[in-house]
Amino acid sequence: MKPEQIITVQNLHKRVMSAEGELSLLQGVNLTIAAGETVAIVGASGAGKSTLLGLLAGLDTPTDGCITINGQDLFALDEDGRARLRGEMVGFVFQAFQLLPNLTALENVMLPLELAGRHDARQVAVGVLERVGLAGRSSHYPKQLSGGEQQRVAIARAFAPQPRVLFADEPTGNLDRQTGKRIIKLLFQLNAEQGTTLILVTHDLNLAGRCQRQLELDEGQLKTELQ
Numbered sequence: 001m002k003p004e005q006i007i008t009v010q011n012l013h014k015r016v017m018s019a020e021g022e023l024s025l026l027q028g029v030n031l032t033i034a035a036g037e038t039v040a041i042v043g044a045s046g047a048g049k050s051t052l053l054g055l056l057a058g059l060d061t062p063t064d065g066c067i068t069i070n071g072q073d074l075f076a077l078d079e080d081g082r083a084r085l086r087g088e089m090v091g092f093v094f095q096a097f098q099l100l101p102n103l104t105a106l107e108n109v110m111l112p113l114e115l116a117g118r119h120d121a122r123q124v125a126v127g128v129l130e131r132v133g134l135a136g137r138s139s140h141y142p143k144q145l146s147g148g149e150q151q152r153v154a155i156a157r158a159f160a161p162q163p164r165v166l167f168a169d170e171p172t173g174n175l176d177r178q179t180g181k182r183i184i185k186l187l188f189q190l191n192a193e194q195g196t197t198l199i200l201v202t203h204d205l206n207l208a209g210r211c212q213r214q215l216e217l218d219e220g221q222l223k224t225e226l227q
């Protein structure tokens with residue numbers, strides 16, 4: 001039986017204006033990703049990896065092309081519609097954390113659950129913080145946490161709603177080796193336990209190698225699938 005295709009990308013382009021004129025960030029990307037699959041997007045700095053990830057999550061809009069998630073055309077929706085879709089089925093781990101500074105670690109993790117109307121938001125958030133090793137830091141604010149601790153809070157926040165698709169931009173980039181290994185283990189546990197589709201941008205070839213597919217971007221073009 002053929003796996004369900006949860007993400008389909010057709011002829012995706014992204015162009016922006018710069019001081020030097022029009023700059024092409026992505027050029028004609030075509031891609032399908034099956035539900036429950038683990039995919040690493042690799043390539044040199046400036047290749048378009050983070051741009052592609054943001055487009056796949058509906059955080060940015062393309063110049064041309066189409067992206068469907070679970071059969072829904074992302075860009076047939078307005079911003080509110082895309083936000084609703086993200087809330088229902090997408091998690092995103094940002095390289096720069098994007099934690100709310102006036103909320104504690106626990107409150108940051110609770111936020112997407114509360115927005116979804118979950119009555120067990122606190123209980124779930126406490127459990128996820130325990131899984132990332134931060135049970136003792138739940139009442140701390142982001143400025144009181146190290147970079148690695150902030151990244152773990154960001155990962156816990158993305159995990160908490162049990163998304164069908166989890167996007168992560170350099171999820172271990174700000175972590176020490178041991179913490180990074182724990183987070184990698186957690187990412188793949190989530191995939192195994194819940195069938196979550198994982199799509200990662202990474203420079204870590206060990207992390208990329210654990211994914212079922214490795215896609216290489218080169219100057220905005222999807223060049224090869226690494227074996």
